[in-house]
Amino acid sequence: MKYISEFRRSELAQGLLSQIQRQSKTPVRFMEFCGGHTVTIFRYGIRQLLPKTIEMVSGPGCPICVTANADLDKAIALAQVPGVIIATFGDMLRVPGSRSSLQETKAVGGDVRTVYSTMDALKVAEDNPDNSVVFLGIGFETTAPTIAASILQAEEKGLKNYYVLSLHKLCPPVIKALLDWSEVKLHGLICPGHVSAIIGSHPWEFIARDYGIPCVISGFEVLDILQSVSMLVNQVENGKSQVEIAYRRGVRPEGNQQALKLMRQVFEPAPAQWRGMGEVQGSGLKLRKKYQRFDAELAFDIKSGPTSEPAGCICGDILRGVKTPADCQLFGKTCTPQYPVGPCMVSSEGSCSAYYFYGVSLGE
Amino acid sequence: MENKILLAHGSGGKLAHELVEKSLVKALANPFLAKLDDSAVIDFSGRLAFTTDSYVVSPIFFPGGDIGKLAVCGTVNDLAMSGARPLYLSLSFIIEEGFSQSELDEVVDSIRKTAGEAGVEIVTGDTKVVHRGSADKLFINTAGVGIIAEGVNISGSNAKAGDKVILSGAIGEHGIAVVSQREGLSFSTNLKSDCAPLGSLVAEMIDACPNIHCLRDPTRGGLATSLNELAKQSMVSIRIEEERIPLREEVLAACEMLGFDPLYVANEGKLVAIVPSKDADRVLKAMRKNRYGKNATIIGEVGAEKPGRVVMKTILGASRIVDMLVGDLLPRIC
Numbered sequence: 001m002k003y004i005s006e007f008r009r010s011e012l013a014q015g016l017l018s019q020i021q022r023q024s025k026t027p028v029r030f031m032e033f034c035g036g037h038t039v040t041i042f043r044y045g046i047r048q049l050l051p052k053t054i055e056m057v058s059g060p061g062c063p064i065c066v067t068a069n070a071d072l073d074k075a076i077a078l079a080q081v082p083g084v085i086i087a088t089f090g091d092m093l094r095v096p097g098s099r100s101s102l103q104e105t106k107a108v109g110g111d112v113r114t115v116y117s118t119m120d121a122l123k124v125a126e127d128n129p130d131n132s133v134v135f136l137g138i139g140f141e142t143t144a145p146t147i148a149a150s151i152l153q154a155e156e157k158g159l160k161n162y163y164v165l166s167l168h169k170l171c172p173p174v175i176k177a178l179l180d181w182s183e184v185k186l187h188g189l190i191c192p193g194h195v196s197a198i199i200g201s202h203p204w205e206f207i208a209r210d211y212g213i214p215c216v217i218s219g220f221e222v223l224d225i226l227q228s229v230s231m232l233v234n235q236v237e238n239g240k241s242q243v244e245i246a247y248r249r250g251v252r253p254e255g256n257q258q259a260l261k262l263m264r265q266v267f268e269p270a271p272a273q274w275r276g277m278g279e280v281q282g283s284g285l286k287l288r289k290k291y292q293r294f295d296a297e298l299a300f301d302i303k304s305g306p307t308s309e310p311a312g313c314i315c316g317d318i319l320r321g322v323k324t325p326a327d328c329q330l331f332g333k334t335c336t337p338q339y340p341v342g343p344c345m346v347s348s349e350g351s352c353s354a355y356y357f358y359g360v361s362l363g364e
Numbered sequence: 365m366e367n368k369i370l371l372a373h374g375s376g377g378k379l380a381h382e383l384v385e386k387s388l389v390k391a392l393a394n395p396f397l398a399k400l401d402d403s404a405v406i407d408f409s410g411r412l413a414f415t416t417d418s419y420v421v422s423p424i425f426f427p428g429g430d431i432g433k434l435a436v437c438g439t440v441n442d443l444a445m446s447g448a449r450p451l452y453l454s455l456s457f458i459i460e461e462g463f464s465q466s467e468l469d470e471v472v473d474s475i476r477k478t479a480g481e482a483g484v485e486i487v488t489g490d491t492k493v494v495h496r497g498s499a500d501k502l503f504i505n506t507a508g509v510g511i512i513a514e515g516v517n518i519s520g521s522n523a524k525a526g527d528k529v530i531l532s533g534a535i536g537e538h539g540i541a542v543v544s545q546r547e548g549l550s551f552s553t554n555l556k557s558d559c560a561p562l563g564s565l566v567a568e569m570i571d572a573c574p575n576i577h578c579l580r581d582p583t584r585g586g587l588a589t590s591l592n593e594l595a596k597q598s599m600v601s602i603r604i605e606e607e608r609i610p611l612r613e614e615v616l617a618a619c620e621m622l623g624f625d626p627l628y629v630a631n632e633g634k635l636v637a638i639v640p641s642k643d644a645d646r647v648l649k650a651m652r653k654n655r656y657g658k659n660a661t662i663i664g665e666v667g668a669e670k671p672g673r674v675v676m677k678t679i680l681g682a683s684r685i686v687d688m689l690v691g692d693l694l695p696r697i698c
Binding site (some may be wrong): 002003004005008009010013014017042043044045046048049222348356357358359 | 607613616617620623625675678679680681682683684685687
């Protein structure tokens with residue numbers, strides 16, 4: 001099995017599309033939670049080809065995008081502390097905070113380094129014993145276990161200069177919040193594939209059971225998405241609501257027990273701030289008491305100043321699925337990938353960036 | 365101890381002469397260089413193409429090539445993309461103090477081999493050594509000149525509605541081969557850079573069809589950026605088909621892992637040609653006979669509507685805009 005090209009086979013995709021055409025009778029609105037799914041949907045033009053009965057809305061599943069400005073300001077303030085090296089995943093660099101971005105801070109002398117894994121960040125700490133290395137813990141359940149592993153390794157190695165700013169977010173609690181606010185009526189949810197690879201399918205069951213909304217866990221290729229849409233339509237048309245796994249090659253119902261164990265050993269649930277959604281109970285992760293000496297928030301006196309949101313930016317509404325980038329006054333005018341105003345235009349998985357790059361309003 | 369390049373090697377004194385004569389002039393032997401005059405003096409007639417580029421690739425050795433091969437191919441290819449026959453190059457080194465003599469020799473040898481294959485001569489050059497930290501190991505600048513044959517008029521502004529768009533082979537190999545060696549990112553791949561001099565390929569294409577409208581080598585910014593440049597310069601639209609773009613499974617896999625779109629990944633041995641529809645098959649046939657064009661294929665065509673826009677038909681049959689690259693390619697995090 002080749003895993004990529006085999007999941008992009010044109011004739012199979014066409015077959016799934018006609019199957020969806022045949023099945024779909026009831027008008028429905030499905031949300032794809034994950035930014036990775038949004039990108040696939042736009043990259044292949046899936047929205048243009050689905051029957052008129054199916055409306056797709058994008059959800060808040062982009063970890064860069066949902067990071068609140070106040071948290072971003074903390075990261076930027078830390079980057080300005082003499083002797084601190086910030087280690088982060090690349091996308092974070094360009095996201096504008098209230099006054100500056102990590103990229104701008106770097107340009108004026110802040111030591112901000114892009115890493116590709118937490119283990120690289122540990123290496124930076126080992127190589128620079130006279131500096132404090134702060135890893136920006138941005139991400140969902142997918143990245144949290146690797147960050148937990150880095151903390152355990154730092155402890156084992158006796159590293160005294162490695163810290164994590166834990167801005168992690170958990171997916172099921174925020175979906176529950178979205179459903180409770182019921183700003184957007186949903187008839188189906190495409191659940192994130194990589195998050196589910198860690199947490200499994202069970203944590204989604206409350207959505208099908210308590211809210212009567214069909215759920216399908218999807219992979220990221222075009223066939224995965226079409227297969228998932230087809231399974232959702234099938235549930236809707238047959239009056240069912242359950243959690244199904246379309247991404248069998250990546251997800252087991254029980255998830256990845258080892259990763260979960262690591263995550264739970266180091267972190268415990270905590271409230272978290274989401275852009276556009278405010279504080280959501282139990283949707284974040286903080287370091288357990290035993291590992292508090294790695295907590296950047298406790299180790300440094302972070303003075304990030306007052307937080308402000310960019311005027312006119314509707315990233316928050318877009319992340320809740322209430323509005324689309326097309327509704328934004330700034331989109332494509334003052335907010336472009338070159339000069340992003342909000343994070344959804346910066347991140348490669350942001351809705352605004354996907355709309356911009358893949359020309360959704362093309363209508364051809 | 366291994367020989368290192370010292371600041372004195374760039375001072376103009378004895379060590380500098382030794383470096384130039386032993387490491388460069390001898391390796392790149394030709395009558396122009398051997399004279400050691402201030403300029404190369406060359407007889408010319410005809411239309412001259414003249415270009416320059418600087419090479420700062422990191423790491424300087426990568427699978428399928430090195431900074432020296434790149435410095436020759438890049439400039440040779442820029443000349444070829446104007447329809448010129450590349451003839452002469454200049455070669456300037458900026459070397460970081462402490463750089464290894466043996467690595468320098470290896471780069472110079474690679475320059476010699478590549479120039480030999482490309483049929484160009486290095487006729488003038490310069491060497492500077494800068495303090496440690498003022499450069500990253502080795503930077504190279506090359507400039508080149510070539511002659512454009514009578515009747516050949518190739519420019520990015522010549523594309524016409526109805527023309528066919530030809531791509532010379534699979535995309536993304538150079539970018540992925542280099543990235544795979546980057547510190548902190550090394551992953552194992554059998555991929556090699558496609559770095560190659562395209563002068564002979566272009567000459568054979570021009571022999572088959574002197575009326576080629578546009579040529580471009582999709583280097584930094586990849587195929588997507590080159591097509592956008594051509595569409596904007598010529599005030600036309602370009603429509604390509606995703607399914608027709610040759611792509612190796614390894615490139616695809618690496619792109620998925622890193623969050624790159626192969627359309628934006630750099631190539632160093634590929635070209636895009638825009639040719640009149642009636643000549644397309646003839647050009648394609650000529651290309652496929654050359655080792656650097658054997659996977660050449662028509663990937664799309666030029667239209668008149670919405671000038672400046674590049675649109676791709678996806679494998680599902682939907683359309684999407686293909687825009688220019690913005691900023692750097694960044695790896696994905698989830």
